[in-house]
Amino acid sequence: MTLKDMAVGETGIVAGFAEGGRPYRKKLLSMGLTPGTEFSITRVAPMGDPVEIKLRGFKLSLRRGEAETVQVELR
Template sequence: MTLKELSVGETGAVAGYTPSARAYRRKLLSMGLTPGTEFRITRIAPMGDPVEIQVRGFKLSLRRDEADALQVEKR
């Protein structure tokens, strides 16, 4: 499942990264999105880009390409 499949208010956890996401993987890891990290969707822009999540006590906005790089599991 990817991040864009979740709705506002739903929670999830980072399960991993897509194999083609090498360019974004290091960036996402440095922002605290390590496997097992829980997050909550707080906002989604009207056109779906960007998505705002709350993770580790701060809010983070991810563009569609970055969000597609994340594999998540719904909690």
Template sequence: MNLRLPDLAVGQRGRIVGFEPGQRDYRQRLLAMGLTPGTELVVSRLAPLGDPVEVRVRGTAVSLRKGEAAVLRVERLD
């Protein structure tokens, strides 16, 4: 089941499966940060109002704004 990144809770793992269509600018930025399809990540922190969200990916902490995070389509890993 494909979800958006903000749908994952703190501590949950996911794998990037793609991007929302029509979000070319953000997609290029996310790809440059190493957030490519097939990459696993863990949601490590979430601000009180949900913005930003911090994920650990490839051994690095990356903070994303809510709008940027919503571009990522992920599958939950158990």
């Protein structure tokens, strides 16, 4: 499952990154989305882009392309 597929209020753990996600991987890692990090979906825009998540005490907005590269495990 990817972060893009989650709904508001769901909690997950970063499991890794999709094979095609190379361009975003370094950026996402530097923003704190490392494997094992727990996060929750706080908001999704009406058209599905961007997605706002809360992790490590701050909120982060991700575009659809970035969100679909993050593989997650539901909590």
